[in-house]
Amino acid sequence: MAPVIANTDPDVLLRIEGVSKIFDGVVKAVDNVSLSVSKGEIFALVGSSGCGKSTLLRMLAGFETPTSGRIYLSGQDITDLTPYQRPVNMMFQSYALFPHLSVWENVAFGLRRDGLRKAELAERVDAMLSLVQLSKYGKRKPHQLSGGQQQRVALARSLAKRPTLLLLDEPLGALDKKLRESTQFELVNIIEQVGVTCVLVTHDQEEAMTMASHIAVMDEGYFLQVGTPDEVYEVPNSRLVASFIGNVNIFEGKVDEDEPDHITVRCPECTHYVGHGISGVPGMNVGVALRPEKIQLSAQKPNKAHNWCEGEVVEIAYFGAHTTYHIKLDTGMNLKVQQANLTRKTADDLTWGDRVFAHWTRDAMVVLTE
């Protein structure tokens, strides 16, 4: 079957068309996935382990061959190219730096394969090392560096050949939490400075949201949803996406009325009045997703017919900037509520066993059919 070049949009750098990967004839790691990545963007593949995101990334690098489907880079079919023939470089999970080579030689490794002249090679390596602020560390061996420095060597090594596409496999996975936050911004800065297009794999949805311009949420080899970080967070298209990206409360209920400007959903806990529309048939089973930070707590009964419920505080987790409460509703449902700590903690704050009312606005929730 001849490959059909359907989309010739010049902004599209990477196009994946119906790619599947089946291991041992039975295990479908990646199942008929299609995707376009624009020039200069950072695209994140998120999902829990075993969802196929790493396999997809390895197919882009050339370490795995798709069972079916094609991969195009700058309009050229690269599906059958070996890793060393592709203008694609990867920053490996836990870096895979060559332990027997110095930092300088690690960065030079790829350039040496291109047969660059000595002077140009040295210039490029030095430029890379200064880009990641490691100019002084060229002579060291990788094991003599800290985790954060190793990560920067790995980045410099993968950028040295000026790849058309940069692949990042859990780029921050090996760093501790504090370092991860600062490195995140540094990494994005450097990538944007170089202007390289990037596909990033991570299991950490926060990492994906802060770094990427587009996110694909994967599960069992499928894309559940592809969108910008705020689309995926605010308008998830399924219960799976809603619960994978961030925290969420999901009420199960039936559509009661379907009007042009709103619908109502009757749940055992309360009746939801949703101000934006899905069109559904009354009686249809739906889920109503409500993020914890979009809920307010009060001691007084709210003065409205919809969008509130009552329960007992059973758990309080104090994070400093905010507090997460678990409210046990009368139906037994556990409602997570996140409140910003706008004032300093006082003695008459909510405590365990208090009865409270949780309420929210008509624009707070998303109705999910899947």
Next chain:
Amino acid sequence: MMFKSILPRIHGLFTVRNLVIAVPMVWLFALAAAPLLLVLDISLAHMNITSVSSLWHWADDELTLKFNFGNYLYLGDDSLYFKTYLSSLKFAAVTTLYCLVLGYPFAYFIARAPAHLRSVMLMLVMLPFWTSFLLRIYAWKALLADNGVVNQGLAELGLVTSPLHMMHTSFSLTIGMVYAYLPFMVLPLYATLVKLDGRMLEAAADLGASPFKTFWLVTVPLTKRGIIAGSLLVFIPAFGEYVIPELLGGPRTLMIARVLWDEFFSNNDWPMASAVTIVMILLILVPMALFNRYNDETKLGDKS
């Protein structure tokens, strides 16, 4: 006063830690250092018909120490010894090289095999050890003799008209040595190859290195330890090998262990034989020391 300060020190010697260390130390001294010193002692003595002279002599309240360096000087005088050392080194080096060239792909293949097959393959490498070493070397005699299995086979195929002369040549000697020492090369190579991080190879490929370049620039340097360990395990015993040259080597194959044998049992010249031994050990100590230094250097780097 003095006594009091010494006592706890003596007491401190008998800690559990020191006692545990003492066991191998005593063992090493009794079974390695002491015999070696004895050999050194004999090498500096004279042969008095049937007995070896003593190095020290006590008479008239005088202790006389007499060292005879004649044996060592004779080693330098007679070019036979020099040639034999050289020839032994050559055979050991050739054996090591062939073992490495054969053993590396061997070990690579086993290390890359599915995990459940690896132990079976390693067993197959070890299998020859289950039969007697002598028996296996004799088997090569039967294979390589003028009327042996190989020649018969070649004759039957019509490839040769008169039998190939293979036995008692450097060819048969090398085959026997490589055959006997190959497992000693394969095992340490396997141990380093199986630990080789596959992502290193992927990283090299990703950066544009062809499989051949990846092998030279990543696989070989990262398995250097196995290469050195295997080479030493083959080189050192091959250098002093006696049985294989005796059974498979030619009458003119010079190997130092045969000279040693002759000095001991034909010439009955123990001091000379001991001198030959001491020089042989010194020749082996050099590569050993180099290896240890390399090992220490890499260990310093292995903090992570």
